[in-house]
Amino acid sequence: MMVAGAGSGKTTSLIKALAHLRETRGKALRRAGQQIACITYTEVAVGEISADVGVTPLFHISTIHSFLWSVVRSFQSDIAAWVVSRIEEKIAEKRAHYDKPGTRAATKMRLDQEIVGLEAELEAVGRVEKFTYGTGSRYSEGILGHDDILKLTPACVEKHHLLREIVARRFPYIFVDESQDTQPAVIQALRQIASEQPLCVGFFGDPMQKIYGTGAGAIELLPGWGEITKPENFRCPTSVLGVINAVRAPGDGLVQTRGRTVTVDGEEQSVVGTVNIFILPSDDQRTARLGAVRAWLAAQTGDGLWTSDMRDGDVRLLVLVHRMAAKRLGFASLYSALNDHAPQSLSEGIADGSAWPLRPFVQQLLPLIVASRAGDQFTIMSILRADSPCLEPERLRGQAVAPVLVALQHAIEQLATLLADGSAATARDVLRHVRDTELVALDDRFAAHLMDDPVDDGAEGFGNVAAFLECNVGELWAHRKYILEESPFATHHGVKGAQFERVLVVLDDEEASYNQYSYGKYLGYAPLSDTDKANIAEGKESVLDRTRRLFYVCCSRAVKDLAVVLFAADVAAARSAVVDAKLFPAASHHGVEQLG
């Protein structure tokens, strides 16, 4: 088990361990048809580690979800049994709620409906031939969601000795990066396998960087396990190291040493970098002020890239929730439509564009227009060939193709007008055009929405989809920019494991409206609630611990410059709290007056 602070080289060590195993055991493992599993937190990390160690069948590098799914996918009858018990569990929970004294009549009615829905689902899963894994669970269609996989696999591992044997035989080495955020059930499953099978498990993590409520945090050492620590930080310049050591002090008190160095004329020199914190009013000027802070940083550090929005500018503006980025980039209504009171399958699919109402825009319609603007006929034709009903071989049989292509070309031109800059068209207008011209095939679920007077058909998230279809097409383009990572925004949670030259952390409790975290409480200018006080008194995890850890992760991403922008209603109170907190040197505190 490797436990060490930010930037200490845990992932680097993991990669070296993989390379070492390839050299020393690779041949024998390949001969035995065995693999080394490496579990990382995000797809991005999968790509990075694969690029470093090389893509070879010897390594099975994946996210936790796809690893767990690869383990369990062929146990279809066990999956079906688990799904049945899961639905029964949900029904039992709802019945218990129903029977609770004091449950209101309206709630009882809703619970009744939900129970009927679950019973229908129970019946439908009996007809599912094969379960697969997708976004958001839809059991009756045989689709399991992310959360299901995290429960299902550990449950099957616990129950079946054979499965434990198969896992250990297929993967004699399993390494887990960011282990502090791995679910306890998964850790327990790996421990169980390791305790009875020949298996080497390696956990690489930092309890101070646990940023998900579901994470295990510190992992207890079992007899025969070894712990490795690394005292140095190789990523952050010394000024940033000073800040992150101060942030960490009340957590576990770990003080990292060294900091990033560069070799100049054969001599190793420390990199100092810069740290700055701006305390600004939380008014309607936030977006403009972020721009002004970046201009100030560019001038102060003599580094013009601070104002760059290009990827290679390597600037990241870390916001707490996607909504804040959505607001700044111009897709706030789209975000609210698919997020607020929305089913998980919609809200979870905004950040990567996989929510079903977004899919035709993300995968076909906007790419068609991008290709059309670039005169890229090849891409246009490959999208149409794959997705337009007009070009299905059945339809084309005995028909001249040329007029069909002319009609499609005409349809694309009209689509381009609807999706032009400054167009007043809505997403619904675009989809009606697509439906009428059969440019691409649309999901059946759109049909009810595209009628002249749409009537709620009771489908899950109907109101959300209706609100989404009212959005202006400009929001779709802004959203595209976000998912293609063409903007400098990222979320506080999304940058785990990454590093950037220039990091600007945005702290804004008002816009985040998230009670899990509070920078006001953390810095000491917002009052603690009674629950917070009780948690602290009982030594339970509190809002202060959670916020400190998230802040630690954000600040420790900086390779050169770190800036923090704190938006607060009472700037004077926030400023004096920042002074008292002593996280940043006094000379690095700034206010709106610095921005001209």
Ligand SMILES: Nc1ncnc2c1ncn2[C@@H]1O[C@H](COP(=O)(O)OP(=O)(O)OP(=O)(O)O)[C@@H](O)[C@H]1O
């Ligand atoms: N021994 C080393 N000497 C010099 N640089 C190193 C060493 N180990 C790691 N680094 C560099 O330090 C940086 C941080 O390394 P890495 O990402 O592996 O740390 P980490 O502990 O996984 O970080 P975190 O927990 O913050 O995500 C990288 O730029 C890496 O190349």
